[in-house]
Amino acid sequence: MYDVDEPTVRVRNIGADVAVGDWVIISDDGERVETVIERFSAFTRRASFEGNRAVAHTIAANIDTVVLVHSLTTPPNQRRLERELILAFDSGARPVVVVTKDDLVDDPAATIASLEAVASGVPVMRASGISGTGVDRLRDLVPPGQTMALLGASGVGKSTLINALVGGGDLLRTSEVRENDGRGRHTTTACELVRLPGGEHGWLIDTPGVRAVSLWSSGTGIERAFADVFDLSERCRFRDCKHEDEPGCAVTAAIAGGTLDPRRLDAMKRLVAEEHALEEEQRAWEKAQDKRGMRKQRPRRSGAEG
Numbered sequence: 001m002y003d004v005d006e007p008t009v010r011v012r013n014i015g016a017d018v019a020v021g022d023w024v025i026i027s028d029d030g031e032r033v034e035t036v037i038e039r040f041s042a043f044t045r046r047a048s049f050e051g052n053r054a055v056a057h058t059i060a061a062n063i064d065t066v067v068l069v070h071s072l073t074t075p076p077n078q079r080r081l082e083r084e085l086i087l088a089f090d091s092g093a094r095p096v097v098v099v100t101k102d103d104l105v106d107d108p109a110a111t112i113a114s115l116e117a118v119a120s121g122v123p124v125m126r127a128s129g130i131s132g133t134g135v136d137r138l139r140d141l142v143p144p145g146q147t148m149a150l151l152g153a154s155g156v157g158k159s160t161l162i163n164a165l166v167g168g169g170d171l172l173r174t175s176e177v178r179e180n181d182g183r184g185r186h187t188t189t190a191c192e193l194v195r196l197p198g199g200e201h202g203w204l205i206d207t208p209g210v211r212a213v214s215l216w217s218s219g220t221g222i223e224r225a226f227a228d229v230f231d232l233s234e235r236c237r238f239r240d241c242k243h244e245d246e247p248g249c250a251v252t253a254a255i256a257g258g259t260l261d262p263r264r265l266d267a268m269k270r271l272v273a274e275e276h277a278l279e280e281e282q283r284a285w286e287k288a289q290d291k292r293g294m295r296k297q298r299p300r301r302s303g304a305e306g
């Protein structure tokens with residue numbers, strides 16, 4: 001078996017869809033990736049939002065725990081967290097939410113409450129890569145042999161946190177956020193696999209900050225990320241209730257009663273529509289592929305028969 005303590009092997013990667021965290025079999029000459037071993041989890045998003053055809057981009061594979069990183073120094077972004085949670089639930093990894101820069105704010109309670117409101121039961125933990133708050137608790141989430149990936153917008157402190165997790169120092173490059181808007185500078189440009197120190201060790205994956213989180217797969221991610229709304233809709237009078245102005249709608253009743261934020265319902269409807277559009281697009285593309293395949297297989301007729 002491949003010895004993880006051996007120096008890194010670099011191989012060319014022609015044609016194979018390989019992401020950080022993948023286990024691969026290398027060709028005998030050491031030149032190519034021959035096989036990508038089946039993943040037990042994959043964090044996949046849509047590569048481009050505008051493109052004429054949807055292409056999947058796997059950010060990281062074989063992750064046990066995915067940390068959705070948000071900073072306490074910027075206003076909480078519930079809509080972003082909802083999208084990240086859908087991808088996380090669909091990935092097969094266990095999600096946790098971490099709020100960073102705990103050392104820079106006096107009272108993080110409001111930001112935490114705002115994220116918890118959409119976290120669908122996923123724990124929200126406080127941390128600081130600078131003061132070290134929460135770092136041990138986070139490390140405990142990566143037992144030997146497991147992998148934890150950090151995801152989030154640029155500048156939230158993913159690389160800083162990983163540097164703290166591996167025991168201080170500056171293994172990974174970090175840089176100041178922009179002064180005018182507090183956004184990051186996209187310092188990390190490629191995924192990085194980092195080994196936690198110690199004999200029996202876990203692995204960490206740093207990722208470049210992504211601006212837009214577009215949905216890809218259509219598993220049960222939405223149902224799980226919006227479990228509160230789906231639970232309510234079980235009690236709507238009509239099975240196909242659109243939660244608009246139908247009588248006996250438990251969802252609109254919850255909004256009227258102040259227990260459900262109308263923006264959350266709006267967000268969910270938009271995400272469901274986005275997922276449907278993506279499914280349509282994939283179906284249309286597969287159909288086009290099938291047609292092309294059939295045309296190729298059709299036997300050529302001789303001139304006499306035609």
Ligand SMILES: Nc1nc2c(ncn2[C@@H]2O[C@H](COP(=O)(O)OP(=O)(O)OP(=O)(O)O)[C@@H](O)[C@H]2O)c(=O)[nH]1
Binds near residue numbers: 103160
């Ligand atoms: N005070 C404080 N500063 C932090 C903390 N975490 C990160 N920073 C600072 O925030 C800036 C951005 O941190 P990075 O770790 O580079 O952020 P990143 O998420 O890796 O950003 P990208 O690589 O661009 O995606 C740096 O100046 C860090 O020193 C923290 O917990 N406390």
Ligand SMILES: [Mg+2]
Binds near residue numbers: 158206
């Ligand atoms: Mg970084």
Ligand SMILES: [Zn+2]
Binds near residue numbers: 236250
């Ligand atoms: Zn309803």
